[in-house]
Amino acid sequence: MSTIELKVPDIGDAKDVDVIEVFVKPGDVIKKDDSLITLETDKASMEVPAEVGGTVKEVRLKVGDKASEGTVVVVIEAGASATAPAPAAAPAPQAAAPTPAPAAAPAPAAAGGTIEVKVPDIGDAKNVDVIEVFVKAGDTVKQDDSLITLETDKASMEVPSPAAGVVQSVAIKVGDKASEGTLILTLAAAGAAPVAAAPSPAPAAAAPAPAPAAAASAAVAAPAAVAKVDEASFSKAHGSPSVRKFARELGVDLGKVKGSGPKGRIVASDVQAFVKSVMTGATASPAAAAGGSGVGLDLLPWPKVDFAKFGPIETKPLSRIKKISGANLHRNWVMIPHVTFNEDADITELEDFRKQISKEWEKSGLKLSPLAFIIKAAAEALKAFPEFNASLDGDNLVLKQYYHIGFAADTPNGLVVPVIKDADQKGLKQIAKELTDLSALARDGKLKPTDMQGATFTISSLGGIGGSGFTPIINAPEVAILGVCKSQIKPVWNGSEFTPRLMCPLSLSFDHRVIDGAAAARFTVHLAKLMADIRRLVL
Structure with missing residues (x-):
């Protein structure tokens, strides 16, 4: 018997692709070409097949993780007749996604079940900006709850909690710099000694920071008032990684955008309203920021209607392709x-x-x-x-x-x-x-x-x-x-x-x-x- 790592094959230029389905678990017996996981980008979906048969010993990815070419999917124990996998033909991928999620460093338990939670492996990045802190002393957190958001000039990522428990003290704040091993907080773990930290969510895909001359590579030149980004102001703005990515694509300085979300958090519709206001020479009003439609020069808020009052309804989520392509279509329509x-x-x-x-x-x-x-x-x-x-x-x-x-x-x-x-x-x-x-x-x-x-x-x-x-x-x-x-x-x-x-x-x-x-x-x-x-x- 031999142990084999089955990896994501060549998927072209796609990086950090979303894992949306996992078909196997430890102990499963699989055959060659059985589907292991499904990857999805903003343009397509693909299933990754097993290159050899055997018994699954370990599954390295879960739904919500990010994967690129070479990311280990599963570890199997192959039969005597199995051979090491040849390079796999590229399955039908999708659009590019973010880099594989770095695994959080194991959290050593101290006396009395207290854990020091530290910044996990984040590659070669050093002195990364802390742009969000989600917890404070006394908060109760569950395993995988987000603790902080880190941001470099290329990507953002949230660091999850390795275990459930109560936050005793927070050692980091917005504006600090952090590297692998930097102490984030101490946690009084719930129950027995905590398990090693689960892999952190993959960094949210962040577009390379555009030059002040706005999205030249995309041939969508943003208005001058939008294109000049104050990095210090941008890093302090209260918005999720996906919103930061969206703002980067449009050359929007988040520090100038008024947030309409909880606790003033900036959402995608706020960025859209801001762009529209600059293009029409207006200033985004609070009502406009809350709306998100960007329709009309007066930037009226998007109507909120309880459709169920008028008859039966069905709510159906948009496909990932439609959600992501929708943002691109909106950008192209507004900017061109x-x-x-x-x-x-x-x-x-x-x-x-x-x-x-x-x-x-x-x-x-x-x-x-x-x-x-x-x-x-x-x-x-x-x-x-x-x-x-x-x-x-x-x-x-x-x-x-x-x-x-x-x-x-x-x-x-x-x-x-x-x-x-x-x-x-x-x-x-x-x-x-x-x-x-x-x-x-x-x-x-x-x-x-x-x-x-x-x-x-x-x-x-x-x-x-x-x-x-x-x-x-x-x-x-x-x-x-x-x-x-x-x-x-x-x-x-x-x-x-x-x-x-x-x-x-x-x-x-x-x-x-x-x-x-x-x-x-x-x-x-x-x-x-x-x-x-x-x-x-x-x-």
Whole structure:
């Protein structure tokens, strides 16, 4: 018998991914490819399978922990025939998450059941800022209750209590510096001698502190009044790690935000209201801070309604993908000046050709959708109009020499955006195959982070549903996005009579800081010409 550590395999660039399910416990007998845990990011979910079979001796992760490539999931005792695991193929991951939670240092028991609770292993970080203290002498705490929050320039983390008991004294305060081994408090443990500290919750993902010039990497320049962050003021503000991350992404100085939560704690809606107030030249009122909608120039509070008074209701939580992508969509809508241009493309000949080719490819099982043609045409249009294949970086425009087209895929958990890489270099058959494969992975929650990275332009197609136009939200740091609705037969004047033509509605949203209306019209008309006569795609 041999003992083997089964670890998280290669999951691309994703770090600190959330553990949302654990399927095994010590003593379980597992087979090769049995699911051990499920990881979830803001873009996808994935199950990590066992690389060999055996008996589970120890489970190193629990729901709520964070994991990255190489994090030990379980320790198993493999059978005689089992071999050490080969590097695992990357399961279908999700979005990036925070680093594995550092384990809290064991809390040595002193006489009379008193524990000295100290800062656990926090990697190489030294003299980390203490930004929150949640307890005081006399408080009763349970095991895993948060004691303090530490913050560096890259991440925040809460340190949990290693045992239940009563706080005797607190040795640290907000504004202090702490390192591994720094005494936090003494605790009179409840009952018998305490167990070793459980792993601390993973540091909340905190975006790298943006330069004062606001989110250049995301091409979402924050207003000057928002972008200048006073780090001393920021560190003293009363907000959770997730709120701090949100504020960092927007370049908001939390020290200037009025909190509407308990004891003045700043919540996400307060940050949103503050950004809106700066953009409209207003000052966020207490009512606005309490609201969170950011709707309207007067920043009225979000209405609180007891819906059950009017009839039966059901409360259903948003999926994690929708919650996290919602924050990104809100940021993009607020920070990017959107304008939408609409045009119809005559795809009568394109559709005839598509049906002909689909019959020829039918035996191979490959489906050729109109989206494959639109992706190919978009790549060619981007070559003719390079400013649409760019990103805003402060006062500079980054013009990309590659053409990676993202497409919005509808899944049970929300929208994700897989990417067709180098679409300009691929034929329709290869694009159609990648569309089919990526769409299937998206529906099954098995997309890798690398499958959703690097897009230079995005297409959101509602062609299979309906509609005649809409305003898609730009996917920062891109500067434009194309919306496509269901094609319809319409009468079109050919110079002598009206003839029935199949018309495809196109809706181009563009960043008006980079692209003006005339350029958007020329781009969309050019794209429509390419779709009307697909022979132009080979010129």
